[in-house]
Amino acid sequence: MVLRAVDFGESDRVVTLLTRELGLVSTMARAARKSKRRFAGALEGFAIIAVEVTIGRGALSRLETARVTRVFPRLLSNLAALDAAGALLRLAREILPERAPEPDVFDCLVEALELLDGGAAPRSLQLCCEARMLSLTGFAPMLTSCVSCGREPKVFQSAFFSVARGGIVCSACGGGPERIAGSLRQALQEALEGAPLDSLASMPDAQVQEGERLLSQFIAQLLQHEHRLAKRL
Numbered sequence: 498m499v500l501r502a503v504d505f506g507e508s509d510r511v512v513t514l515l516t517r518e519l520g521l522v523s524t525m526a527r528a529a530r531k532s533k534r535r536f537a538g539a540l541e542g543f544a545i546i547a548v549e550v551t552i553g554r555g556a557l558s559r560l561e562t563a564r565v566t567r568v569f570p571r572l573l574s575n576l577a578a579l580d581a582a583g584a585l586l587r588l589a590r591e592i593l594p595e596r597a598p599e600p601d602v603f604d605c606l607v608e609a610l611e612l613l614d615g616g617a618a619p620r621s622l623q624l625c626c627e628a629r630m631l632s633l634t635g636f637a638p639m640l641t642s643c644v645s646c647g648r649e650p651k652v653f654q655s656a657f658f659s660v661a662r663g664g665i666v667c668s669a670c671g672g673g674p675e676r677i678a679g680s681l682r683q684a685l686q687e688a689l690e691g692a693p694l695d696s697l698a699s700m701p702d703a704q705v706q707e708g709e710r711l712l713s714q715f716i717a718q719l720l721q722h723e724h725r726l727a728k729r730l
């Protein structure tokens with residue numbers, strides 16, 4: 498799957514791939530812009546492609562061949578679905594390390610593209626898929642018990658939520674700046690635990706929006722933290 502392709506020099510492109518076997522792989526596609534035949538439109542994105550890659554010692558591997566094996570035509574003609582798919586591919590690129598296989602994340606993204614192509618509600622699907630990707634990569638927010646003392650709120654009970662502390666915080670431990678409704682907390686927890694990607698489709702719009710707001714804050718903080726760590730290393 499092509500996560501990103503950017504022009505490089507006169508005729509090349511740097512292509513970030515998510516592969517099922519090797520995880521994230523950054524490649525150089527030589528003459529990708531000159532020879533249309535060589536990659537036959539396979540680097541446009543939002544498709545499943547078959548590639549041959551020569552893994553080198555450097556940061557960039559060499560993309561030898563690429564051909565499309567599966568397309569999602571209805572997804573490509575729906576702006577809202579494209580937005581959701583784009584956000585999911587971007588998240589994969591941002592949270593996955595290079596060359597560490599994450600087949601479950603790959604499968605989750607393929608499933609998301611399939612569902613979007615089949616007409617699934619884009620925003621609730623994006624929210625559910627983001628939650629699952631966070632969970633699969635070990636970055637899930639803690640929603641079942643207080644991050645500090647471990648106390649568990651009742652099922653469907655609302656809770657304080659703190660992005661900075663990584664999950665819900667009970668009032669005895671200081672609470673948090675946000676409040677997460679019990680039904681949203683429950684739905685997100687089920688998404689973290691692998692509920693079907695279209696399971697949030699019946700959720701009211703306002704709650705999807707609230708979930709998007711909380712999760713995007715959480716992801717932004719996570720990426721900032723990762724970025725700082727990477728700088729220090």
Ligand SMILES: [Zn+2]
Pocket residue numbers: 643644645646647648666667668669670
């Ligand atoms: Zn507590």
